[in-house]
Amino acid sequence: MRTIIEPFRIKSVEPLNFTTSEQRIELLANASFNPFLLRAEDVIIDLLTDSGTSAMSTEQWAGIMRGDESYAGSKSFYNFQSTVQDITGYKNVIPTHQGRAAESIVFAQIGGKGKFVLSNTLFDTTRANIEYAGSEGIDLLCEEGKVPSLVAPFKGNINLEALESTIREKGADNVAMVIITITNNSGGGQPVSMENIRRASEICRNAGVLFFIDACRFAENCWFIRQREPGYEGKAIIDIARELFSYADGCTMSAKKDAFANIGGFVALNDESLTEQFKNMLVVTEGFPTYGGLAGRDLEAIAIGLREVMEEDYLLYRIRSIEYIGEKLDMAGIPYIKPTGGHALYIDAAAFLPHIPAHEFPGLALANALYLEGGVRGVEIGSVMFGKYNDKGEPIPAAMELVRLAIPRRVYTQSHMDYLTEVIIDVFEKRESLRGYKISYEAPLLRHFTARFERL
Numbered sequence: 001m002r003t004i005i006e007p008f009r010i011k012s013v014e015p016l017n018f019t020t021s022e023q024r025i026e027l028l029a030n031a032s033f034n035p036f037l038l039r040a041e042d043v044i045i046d047l048l049t050d051s052g053t054s055a056m057s058t059e060q061w062a063g064i065m066r067g068d069e070s071y072a073g074s075k076s077f078y079n080f081q082s083t084v085q086d087i088t089g090y091k092n093v094i095p096t097h098q099g100r101a102a103e104s105i106v107f108a109q110i111g112g113k114g115k116f117v118l119s120n121t122l123f124d125t126t127r128a129n130i131e132y133a134g135s136e137g138i139d140l141l142c143e144e145g146k147v148p149s150l151v152a153p154f155k156g157n158i159n160l161e162a163l164e165s166t167i168r169e170k171g172a173d174n175v176a177m178v179i180i181t182i183t184n185n186s187g188g189g190q191p192v193s194m195e196n197i198r199r200a201s202e203i204c205r206n207a208g209v210l211f212f213i214d215a216c217r218f219a220e221n222c223w224f225i226r227q228r229e230p231g232y233e234g235k236a237i238i239d240i241a242r243e244l245f246s247y248a249d250g251c252t253m254s255a256k257k258d259a260f261a262n263i264g265g266f267v268a269l270n271d272e273s274l275t276e277q278f279k280n281m282l283v284v285t286e287g288f289p290t291y292g293g294l295a296g297r298d299l300e301a302i303a304i305g306l307r308e309v310m311e312e313d314y315l316l317y318r319i320r321s322i323e324y325i326g327e328k329l330d331m332a333g334i335p336y337i338k339p340t341g342g343h344a345l346y347i348d349a350a351a352f353l354p355h356i357p358a359h360e361f362p363g364l365a366l367a368n369a370l371y372l373e374g375g376v377r378g379v380e381i382g383s384v385m386f387g388k389y390n391d392k393g394e395p396i397p398a399a400m401e402l403v404r405l406a407i408p409r410r411v412y413t414q415s416h417m418d419y420l421t422e423v424i425i426d427v428f429e430k431r432e433s434l435r436g437y438k439i440s441y442e443a444p445l446l447r448h449f450t451a452r453f454e455r456l
Helices: 023-029 060-065 075-088 099-110 124-132 158-171 193-209 218-228 237-247 272-285 295-309 314-334 362-374 414-429
Strands: 092-096 116-119 136-139 176-182 209-214 250-254 265-269 344-347 378-381 400-407 437-441 452-455
Touching: 060 295, 075 092, 075 237, 075 265, 075 362, 092 272, 099 124, 099 176, 099 250, 099 265, 116 158, 124 136, 124 265, 136 265, 136 314, 158 176, 158 193, 158 237, 176 193, 193 209, 193 237, 218 237, 265 272, 314 344, 314 414, 362 378, 362 400, 362 414, 362 437
Parallel strands: 116 136, 116 176, 176 209, 209 250
Antiparallel strands: 092 265, 250 265, 344 400, 378 400, 437 452
8 A cells, every 4th residue: 555645735834943952951941841831932843732733724724815704694604604504413503712612601501519521531621611610520431441552443432331320320410411522532532433422322312411522523533433333434424423413412612623723613502492591601701603702714714624624535644644653653662542543642651651650740751751852742641631639638640641642633744753753762762761740839720731840
């Protein structure tokens, strides 16, 4: 088989700033050893997130020029609305400035003290919005998803038995929502099967519980369903997406992921009563219902991106790019979550740095080492991001200690990925010299964004 090439040509370029090792030592110390606090210009390969970091197409840039900036009822909104309706099948579409704004609106209305939100795995901002509303988020990941080295086709699945028993235990009236994240970001970018979504839907409908999809990476998940799930071979991605959404009552989405947009998100659903509640909240927090905190040009870019992301040549290249990194790491014996996911490679920091205990944050230690070694910025997904404290103030570690290397869409080439793997391998060879960190400052919510650290 010939090399799978990028299905695009580069029309505009952005120069990189090549820092030295000595400079990066000082820069990281000035950032209090938190990669979030580094200046982007001081990063060579930026894999902190795939959110809002995509390269937009010529069609998207053309759409930006066509954007209708009318305050109410703009043409761009109706184009955006019809696109979302066509893909999801939901009647009501509510734009927001990004995904966490959609989550804030939803959980502020349906949550509250004594309420629970169940999921395969909640990502950081989702959980923060649930907790801010007074509710409790509960992760019910399938067992195979908890073993990084295990190869299984759908490690992002929700545990259906646990879902049914948790609804029964908490009481259906106390379960505000079940939301399945596709792909499962915190669980290694692993996909969720159509069968799992359908069966979760049946459980929720039998119990009278609201069922939503977190659709940030819906197209990548649909590609995995097509590749791995019997009965979906050769089906069009849009048809797989339509079936997937049909099992849910609605969805939230950050359009900064699988819509290639630099900003934007939405809530989509059928229920008229909930729609009115969400729109009323939208007017207070985001803006008029036909722009929702977005410029008309952004609505145009999202509508075009939602179509482009389902193109088969793009998805083949996208998923293969992540697999390529995994193959390189396999040859070096480097532990990561297998199989590779859709938008990122997740290094198993606990296995990479077994001498650093969870309370000394091995994921942060590895993320910082990658920056110091080669100017690569990733993000810790472990006990910094998801760790808690018990009633005695003792740390409760996260389920896994990971470093996510999220690959921006249509931004980096194969040579960038080769450089990335060389940096990871170089760090692996000197891993025994790495040490952990302690927190010197943390915020009460989403502490990983602004925390400051000291080396141990």
